[in-house]
Amino acid sequence: MKTDFIRKPLSLPSEAWINEQLAYYGGPAVIPEDSRKTTFPSITKEDIVQMLVSIQQSPEDVIDEFTEKYRSYVGANYAIATASGTSSLHLALVGVGVQPGDEVIVPAFTFIATAQAIVAAKAIPVFVDIDPLTYNLNPALVEQAITARTRVIMPVHVHGLPADLAQLRALADKHQLRLVEDASHAHSASIGGQLCGSIGDGAGQSLMADKNFPVGGEGGIAFFKEWEDYERALSFLQETGIDYRMSWIAAAFGISQLDRLPFYDAIRARNASYLTNILAQTKLFKGPHVPEGHKHSYNMYRIKLDPEAAGLGDLPDYQVKEAIQELASSEGVFAREWQNVPIPGHLPFQNRKGFGRGYPFTLSERKDFGYHIDHFPETLNMLRSTLTICRELRSPIEYERIAAYALAFQKIDANPSIIRELVLQNTAAKKSYERDARLG
């Protein structure tokens, strides 16, 4: 039988590693090549037993049991389990009343599915730049983007940090718009104790295997505050014949995995806190900013680079970033860009083929959709000067591993002259958004 068991234990970390030669130049990697594998989710006997129980029930009953259990955990009024996060967002949008040709305001920095769900609802994504501190939709810019066609503001709790829903709600109320959360990174994340997914008029959330709360493979869930919106979403499924059902196998895993979510959350929070504290002691790196009252779920952890503090301010920021990425990768730390181009710069929005022959973009009277990436300077700035670690905070990442991660950043921080050397060698490096867009 194949096993996911990590057979090779990591050594206990030692601060002396910081002074070793960088792995890029032949020194010992902080995380050796054969110890870089991580596993997630944990599959235990509870999952297997749940599967044996679920197999004796009808698929609808298994899916309903999962939906009710998670809806109650999140504190949303109504919920529909779906096949994916994208389909949940689509349902949330049609549920709150989005009609073909309506405009939906969405951040320029997210995963492409957020914006594609808007197109699936036959609506027009209107992109707005991010807040430079939180990387979430900037409420100060949202109002300028509202037109007579705007129907919804759709913030994304990117990486798991809740967006500024209080300000966005005030704007939505002022302009009689609906608020739909993309909570795909934000399982158990909260504002003032209220969980993401239950705050907006509607919400969509991915439950795929890589998320903090995974079901068996692919899945999603749409949440609604109002009964009418929930009913509208169900009617839409009926009228269109679209099959967005979650597999009962995925739902069965969700039932047993949900009991483990508080444990997963606690481990992530512990690891994030540990890493943030260590990074605060470096010149080059800084962990995520978390506003008071917001609980971050750390589906991803974005690190801000500060070349100036390390005496590298005279070098182009994106080149410093690329050099650090290379050094980190040699040490066994997979720090990456995640997105490298603002979403409006991706081909589906540049070309606007939609469902074919340009629909639904042809419903718009706009000449300029505002999809040129230069409209999003804060997103571009962030892409040039940050790196993301995606999986390494998650359970069951042991102390040795997160400590080794932190040590790798300290080791790089101790070598600014090497970073300078690498930048000067690699003058051909391009800004990430000048390369072709990647998906995630």
Next chain:
Amino acid sequence: MAHTTIITAPEKVTPVIKKEQYFSLSFVLSRVLNSGVIMSIEKNESELKGLEKSIGKLTQSKYVSLFNSYTGAVHAALWGQDIVHGSLTRLEEASEQDQRFVSWLGVGLVTDSEVSQGFEKVSVTWGNLPRIEQELQPKLRQSPVLVLDFTELGFGPCASISVNDESVWTKAERLKIFGAFDLKTMWTQEEAEPDIQPGAQFNYRLSPLVAACVKLSLLRRNSSHED
């Protein structure tokens, strides 16, 4: 005021698993769970590829694409052939669901035999699984795209398209946000082939666990007495 009961769609389309099928499902699932197949996205590309290969053999097709629903496969079958919003197509025995979904895509359904058939479809069930080759034979030549719906096997919504034309397959894959084509080329999306650039994309990605169960059901289709 919060309601705590969950209301399901008025018209349930989920096929009800019959009691006599529990054992077949249990057998397949326990085999899959004990094979080390888990649900992690990084580790299960092989399960999806394995199912594609099995379907390819069964349908004698060069290219297969998987979907997490029948309607996803219908969408891909049409999009792959450039039957898009504003186009017309013809379907033999279009079900009510076919009609509603195709209409939602903005594609007109006609009965004019001059219009080529959009796709041919077969639903794979525990009933026809042992003789599925014979069932597929007459269908293989009727349309360039064959949609197989595996949902009634009971593991969850699952379907595929089978084609011999690479360009149809490529375009169908680009319909998926997480299509294999995108995963392979996500660093090189500056297309040399503008025709296959994506438009609206959906996450039609199939769960590897469901794929593994369907694959095993296909592979063991002539061993029904084993259980």
